[in-house]
Amino acid sequence: MTPVLDLQGVAFAYPDGHQALFGVDLHVHPGERVALLGPNGAGKTTLVLHLNGILSAESGHGEGSVSVSGLPVTRKNLLEIRRRVGIVFQDPDDQLFMGSVRADVAFGPANLGIKGAALERRVMDALEQVGMAGFADRPPHHLSFGQRRRVAVATVLAMEPEILVLDEPSSNLDPASRRELADILRGLDVTLLMVTHDLPYALELCPRSVVLSGGRVVADGRTYDVLTDDELMRAHRLELPWGFDPRTVPVDSLPG
Numbered sequence: 001m002t003p004v005l006d007l008q009g010v011a012f013a014y015p016d017g018h019q020a021l022f023g024v025d026l027h028v029h030p031g032e033r034v035a036l037l038g039p040n041g042a043g044k045t046t047l048v049l050h051l052n053g054i055l056s057a058e059s060g061h062g063e064g065s066v067s068v069s070g071l072p073v074t075r076k077n078l079l080e081i082r083r084r085v086g087i088v089f090q091d092p093d094d095q096l097f098m099g100s101v102r103a104d105v106a107f108g109p110a111n112l113g114i115k116g117a118a119l120e121r122r123v124m125d126a127l128e129q130v131g132m133a134g135f136a137d138r139p140p141h142h143l144s145f146g147q148r149r150r151v152a153v154a155t156v157l158a159m160e161p162e163i164l165v166l167d168e169p170s171s172n173l174d175p176a177s178r179r180e181l182a183d184i185l186r187g188l189d190v191t192l193l194m195v196t197h198d199l200p201y202a203l204e205l206c207p208r209s210v211v212l213s214g215g216r217v218v219a220d221g222r223t224y225d226v227l228t229d230d231e232l233m234r235a236h237r238l239e240l241p242w243g244f245d246p247r248t249v250p251v252d253s254l255p256g
């Protein structure tokens with residue numbers, strides 16, 4: 001089976017010489033839900049920026065290869081790659097800039113040439129998937145932060161990506177919004193890569209976790225096994241929230 005995401009030996013140094021990634025290998029198969037964990041400065045964002053070619057070895061500061069469903073992430077493939085890889089950034093305001101929710105969600109597919117009833121269907125399907133169909137005519141800046149984050153997810157879903165990449169999806173959400181977003185994400189039929197410091201969220205949503213530390217993959221396995229490996233957790237500054245013990249989570253409530 002061709003992996004949706006295939007990274008081989010990805011190394012990258014920023015122009016100031018700071019080396020952020022050292023030979024990262026990562027393979028994600030269709031339908032998988034994977035959490036990307038790691039302390040501050042581990043290289044998670046740098047890695048995510050390689051997935052749709054914002055950063056790449058082609059820029060002259062890196063090595064290795066990234067491909068999405070067999071298509072190499074190179075300058076000449078960027079349009080198709082950006083259709084296949086949907087990234088939801090941490091701040092929804094980076095993704096919402098139109099006068100209405102409908103216009104924001106329509107922006108990407110309209111750029112692909114989709115119009116009329118087909119465009120409206122894409123927009124409403126995406127908004128329904130995130131429970132925001134009733135907000136189509138509202139200006140995004142009149143919505144709460146949690147609602148804006150859901151609309152940001154819809155802008156990406158409307159592109160019908162092969163992989164949905166989420167950067168800290170639970171950050172700044174109140175407990176109810178955090179849980180509602182988890183319910184939404186659990187219900188999506190899409191391959192998912194989620195960068196998070198919210199370890200219970202990773203356990204709840206992603207059967208598999210990859211730990212990046214110092215620009216290297218230091219663990220890749222079942223989320224439960226990663227979070228209960230005390231030595232690994234300590235070595236890479238991963239801390240569970242006070243009072244949370246994965247061992248007490250009922251096994252049948254874990255995903256996958």
Ligand SMILES: Nc1ncnc2c1ncn2[C@@H]1O[C@H](COP(=O)(O)OP(=O)(O)OP(=O)(O)O)[C@@H](O)[C@H]1O
Pocket residue numbers: 014015016018019020038039040041042043044045046047
């Ligand atoms: N534009 C840049 N120029 C130089 N170094 C950078 C740049 N952006 C990030 N870095 C460095 O690269 C390393 C990896 O940073 P990155 O943002 O990828 O980490 P991260 O795992 O996403 O961290 P966090 O959890 O804090 O968001 C860090 O040491 C950081 O200081």
